Amino acid sequence: MSDFPIPTGREEAWRFTPTRRLRGLFEPLPDGGDGKVVVDIDAPEGVTVERVDPREDGRVGAVFTPTERVAALAFEGVKQAVVIDIPANARPSAPVSLAIRGEGGSSYGHTTINVGAHAEATVVIDHIGTATRAANVEISIGDGAKLTFVSLQNWDPDAVHLAHHVALVGRDATYKSVVVTLGGDLVRINPRVRFAGPGGDAELLGVFFADDGQHLEHRLLVDHDQPRCRSRVTYKGALQGANAHTVWIGDVIIRPNAVGTDTYELNRNLLLTDGARADSVPNLEIETGEVAGAGHASATGRFDDEQLFYLMTRGIDEQTARRLVVRGFFADVVSRIGVPDIEARLMSAVDDELARTGA
Amino acid sequence: MATLEINDLHVAVDNKEILRGVDLTVKQGETHAIMGPNGSGKSTLAYSVAGHPRYTITSGTVTLDGEDVLAMTVDERARAGLFLAMQYPVEVPGVSVSNFLRTAVTAIEGEAPKLRTWVKDLNAAFERLSIDPAFKERSVNEGFSGGEKKRFEVLQLELLKPKLAILDETDSGLDVDALKVVSAGVNRVRESGTTGTLLITHYTRILRYIRPDYVHVFVGGRVVEEGGPELADLLEAEGYDKWVSA
Numbered sequence: 001m002s003d004f005p006i007p008t009g010r011e012e013a014w015r016f017t018p019t020r021r022l023r024g025l026f027e028p029l030p031d032g033g034d035g036k037v038v039v040d041i042d043a044p045e046g047v048t049v050e051r052v053d054p055r056e057d058g059r060v061g062a063v064f065t066p067t068e069r070v071a072a073l074a075f076e077g078v079k080q081a082v083v084i085d086i087p088a089n090a091r092p093s094a095p096v097s098l099a100i101r102g103e104g105g106s107s108y109g110h111t112t113i114n115v116g117a118h119a120e121a122t123v124v125i126d127h128i129g130t131a132t133r134a135a136n137v138e139i140s141i142g143d144g145a146k147l148t149f150v151s152l153q154n155w156d157p158d159a160v161h162l163a164h165h166v167a168l169v170g171r172d173a174t175y176k177s178v179v180v181t182l183g184g185d186l187v188r189i190n191p192r193v194r195f196a197g198p199g200g201d202a203e204l205l206g207v208f209f210a211d212d213g214q215h216l217e218h219r220l221l222v223d224h225d226q227p228r229c230r231s232r233v234t235y236k237g238a239l240q241g242a243n244a245h246t247v248w249i250g251d252v253i254i255r256p257n258a259v260g261t262d263t264y265e266l267n268r269n270l271l272l273t274d275g276a277r278a279d280s281v282p283n284l285e286i287e288t289g290e291v292a293g294a295g296h297a298s299a300t301g302r303f304d305d306e307q308l309f310y311l312m313t314r315g316i317d318e319q320t321a322r323r324l325v326v327r328g329f330f331a332d333v334v335s336r337i338g339v340p341d342i343e344a345r346l347m348s349a350v351d352d353e354l355a356r357t358g359a
Numbered sequence: 360m361a362t363l364e365i366n367d368l369h370v371a372v373d374n375k376e377i378l379r380g381v382d383l384t385v386k387q388g389e390t391h392a393i394m395g396p397n398g399s400g401k402s403t404l405a406y407s408v409a410g411h412p413r414y415t416i417t418s419g420t421v422t423l424d425g426e427d428v429l430a431m432t433v434d435e436r437a438r439a440g441l442f443l444a445m446q447y448p449v450e451v452p453g454v455s456v457s458n459f460l461r462t463a464v465t466a467i468e469g470e471a472p473k474l475r476t477w478v479k480d481l482n483a484a485f486e487r488l489s490i491d492p493a494f495k496e497r498s499v500n501e502g503f504s505g506g507e508k509k510r511f512e513v514l515q516l517e518l519l520k521p522k523l524a525i526l527d528e529t530d531s532g533l534d535v536d537a538l539k540v541v542s543a544g545v546n547r548v549r550e551s552g553t554t555g556t557l558l559i560t561h562y563t564r565i566l567r568y569i570r571p572d573y574v575h576v577f578v579g580g581r582v583v584e585e586g587g588p589e590l591a592d593l594l595e596a597e598g599y600d601k602w603v604s605a
Contacts, residue, residue: 324459329453330453
């Protein structure tokens with residue numbers, strides 16, 4: 001049973017989360033959960049994907065350690081894990097794709113991604129359908145390797161999804177994490193990064209779009225405990241509807257031996273309608289005197305009607321003008337994803353979100 | 360021939376009356392200068408005709424070829440043939456100049472420009488206004504200098520070919536070289552004969568490069584004096600004191 005007590009909801013880690021909407025995830029799911037989840041795997045040649053018993057396979061849990069109760073319960077209770085292995089020096093011709101489709105009920109999940117030294121790969125996990133799900137993803141990136149990891153939360157409106165993405169970035173390795181959260185009633189993603197050696201590079205990109213009643217929360221932790229690593233966090237969110245709520249927490253720790261660290265984190269939120277609420281808390285803790293650069297920025301602003309007016313004076317109708325402005329808001333983060341198919345899908349998803357309310 | 364007709368226009372901002380009965384008729388091919396001191400309501404006139412939501416029309420009419428402009432949305436006014444070059448063009452982050460221009464031209468003309476000629480036309484327009492073609496990939500007005508913003512407004516004027524263009528202090532903040540480039544652009548549009556121009560300005564300087572057919576002196580929210588280009592010369596010599604202190 002988990003070492004983490006049931007949160008009261010007042011803890012720092014939970015104070016923004018509407019815990020009453022967690023649908024029982026604070027308690028262990030009986031028998032690991034009754035939910036039906038279909039996982040479709042599409043792996044290019046040279047990549048192995050296995051379904052394993054998490055208690056029998058030593059690769060599971062090599063990187064991941066739980067830091068709060070839901071993640072711990074998921075790790076203890078999960079019945080089957082997916083292990084993706086990208087061998088050293090491999091350059092798969094296409095992304096490794098996991099399509100996770102919830103068909104109701106509660107479930108746990110665990111995915112282990114191992115990228116061998118000097119390999120270069122992209123892994124995409126797409127979440128659709130309906131589910132109450134607590135899942136963990138652990139990622140080990142070998143020395144000099146490059147991984148782009150994309151997690152799309154395209155759930156139906158009633159889904160509840162809590163996930164930790166824990167990455168360990170090797171020496172001179174490059175990690176790009178892309179988190180896109182659009183669907184679901186309550187989605188809470190905790191991307192965490194540590195470095196296994198000097199010279200690592202982590203870029204964490206996020207896009208979210210909250211509609212009326214949705215709670216979308218992203219809590220990031222970049223733990224600089226190795227010298228001369230670089231991290232960039234860029235999360236952008238749009239909100240529309242009276243009870244849309246987003247939370248962004250960006251924690252960056254630079255430990256005493258992490259000299260020469262270069263880090264910057266940014267969160268921007270765009271309120272498209274009145275009544276939506278975006279919480280944004282950057283937190284930078286520096287324990288060494290020798291950083292190359294460290295900064296953060298956070299801003300939440302209303303949709304700028306002057307931009308709308310300007311575009312409309314050029315004959316552009318209001319809906320197209322709004323779409324241009326919101327697409328423009330997301331453009332810099334989307335263009336850095338570097339996976340054209342994902343970029344195009346994301347932009348059209350943003351259009352759909354805007355069309356939904358006719359905003 | 361396209362005609363913009365403004366009749367007894369009264370406009371309020373935050374319940375304060377700014378325009379107090381403006382009468383003005385501008386025909387295609389004509390160039391009118393509206394000159395007045397700061398705070399006289401010149402810009403209010405420009406924004407009211409363009410349809411900015413902050414301005415409340417309390418009475419009067421504005422028509423373009425007999426059509427009720429005040430009943431149109433902002434974009435409908437533009438598609439009907441109105442253009443506003445702004446004193447402070449708005450920055451639109453993340454929207455590239457080329458995407459913006461193509462979207463605007465498509466909206467105004469009702470169909471997308473042909474790719475074959477579009478690139479050529481666009482490059483020629485950039486060249487005429489002495490704007491680096493690299494600006495096409497930049498965000499609209501973002502990081503542009505004051506002069507670059509004004510030149511970009513005139514570039515849009517040339518591309519969109521409106522029936523009636525209102526230029527709101529397009530000359531302010533320009534050095535002499537930029538003023539010449541901007542004026543040459545306006546004169547090209549004017550020489551096409553298909554655009555009527557309403558040139559709003561505080562200074563007579565631009566009128567050395569763009570010779571107006573008519574000059575209107577604007578004080579206290581209305582036109583107080585009208586005449587030909589010679590009126591501008593009088594203003595240059597004597598200023599607005601005659602009307603302001605009256």
